Amino acid sequence: MEEFIVTEKLTKSYGNVKAIQDLDLNVHAGEVFGFLGPNGAGKTTTIRVMTTLTKPTSGSVRIGGFDVVKESDKVKRMIGVVQQHLSLDRDLTVRENMEFHARLHHIGSSERKRRIEELLEYVELTEYADSMVDTLSGGMKKRASIVASLTHQPKMLFLDEPTVGLDAQARRRLWDLVRRLNSDGTTIFLTTHYIEEAEALCQRVGIMHHGQLIALDTPLELRKKLGLITVETLVDNKQTHYQYFADRDAATSYVQNLPPDVKTIIIRDSNLEDVFVEQTGQKVGDNQ
Ligand SMILES: Nc1ncnc2c1ncn2[C@@H]1O[C@H](COP(=O)(O)OP(=O)(O)O)[C@@H](O)[C@H]1O
Numbered sequence: 001m002e003e004f005i006v007t008e009k010l011t012k013s014y015g016n017v018k019a020i021q022d023l024d025l026n027v028h029a030g031e032v033f034g035f036l037g038p039n040g041a042g043k044t045t046t047i048r049v050m051t052t053l054t055k056p057t058s059g060s061v062r063i064g065g066f067d068v069v070k071e072s073d074k075v076k077r078m079i080g081v082v083q084q085h086l087s088l089d090r091d092l093t094v095r096e097n098m099e100f101h102a103r104l105h106h107i108g109s110s111e112r113k114r115r116i117e118e119l120l121e122y123v124e125l126t127e128y129a130d131s132m133v134d135t136l137s138g139g140m141k142k143r144a145s146i147v148a149s150l151t152h153q154p155k156m157l158f159l160d161e162p163t164v165g166l167d168a169q170a171r172r173r174l175w176d177l178v179r180r181l182n183s184d185g186t187t188i189f190l191t192t193h194y195i196e197e198a199e200a201l202c203q204r205v206g207i208m209h210h211g212q213l214i215a216l217d218t219p220l221e222l223r224k225k226l227g228l229i230t231v232e233t234l235v236d237n238k239q240t241h242y243q244y245f246a247d248r249d250a251a252t253s254y255v256q257n258l259p260p261d262v263k264t265i266i267i268r269d270s271n272l273e274d275v276f277v278e279q280t281g282q283k284v285g286d287n288q
Pocket residue numbers: 014017018019037038039040041042043044045046
């Protein structure tokens with residue numbers, strides 16, 4: 001398996017805060033890798049270091065074999081970045097924003113025009129090409145920022161919390177775009193604090209907590225380690241208890257032998273939220 005990103009003991013401190021600490025992580029070429037964790041876990045900082053926007057305090061990152069600090073120009077040519085907050089100019093049209101980005105990457109005029117038309121078509125924004133960014137819906141703005149970051153044909157795309165603030169329909173549409181980009185050959189690194197997003201999109205996920213990587217595997221393997229089936233019980237109408245089992249049979253026999261004061265019982269598939277809670281005692285949605 002070809003490794004596209006390799007980090008070694010990557011650390012970034014802001015004063016006393018270790019935003020990321022001793023991160024060892026590999027991202028395979030061709031995968032959708034999900035970086036999951038609550039607010040403040042260190043996800044954006046990791047993207048900023050990987051995309052050369054800020055320097056690590058110690059440790060290293062190589063992307064496509066190049067060091068992000070020493071060979072940042074080569075790295076920049078291979079990657080596209082969509083930040084969480086809109087990085088387009090609101091007072092320009094979609095096409096003008098794409099032009100601007102393509103010029104930054106020194107793409108010649110005729111090639112620029114051809115690629116922009118193709119990309120607009122790809123995300124179904126052709127008829128909005130000459131609209132001001134400010135007049136578009138949230139989902140369209142996000143699709144526009146994604147294609148603007150693709151004009152130099154990067155092999156790898158970083159998406160920081162791509163669906164925050166989008167309604168359910170726009171979110172699904174964006175998931176489809178991510179899948180399509182990936183099946184057309186782009187390696188994707190995305191951060192999210194939505195469990196279902198990581199489960200829906202990512203071949204592998206890394207789970208971050210207070211700057212440290214606490215788990216790394218496919219969603220299925222992470223769930224298997226915990227137990228694929230969860231039993232929730234409510235004791236005395238007060239506290240919910242969670243127990244994890246390898247399969248339905250084991251869960252069912254546990255439930256059949258519960259004492260009579262245990263009232264509400266739910267048997268369900270376990271998920272990445274359960275993995276996170278068991279490792280940290282917190283929910284991904286908690287703000288610490
Ligand atoms: N520029 C900065 N200056 C000081 N502290 C920062 C800065 N950027 C991030 N941090 C701190 O680093 C930690 C990780 O933040 P961040 O990477 O933004 O997390 P996430 O994206 O997972 O929400 C937080 O404690 C945050 O307050």
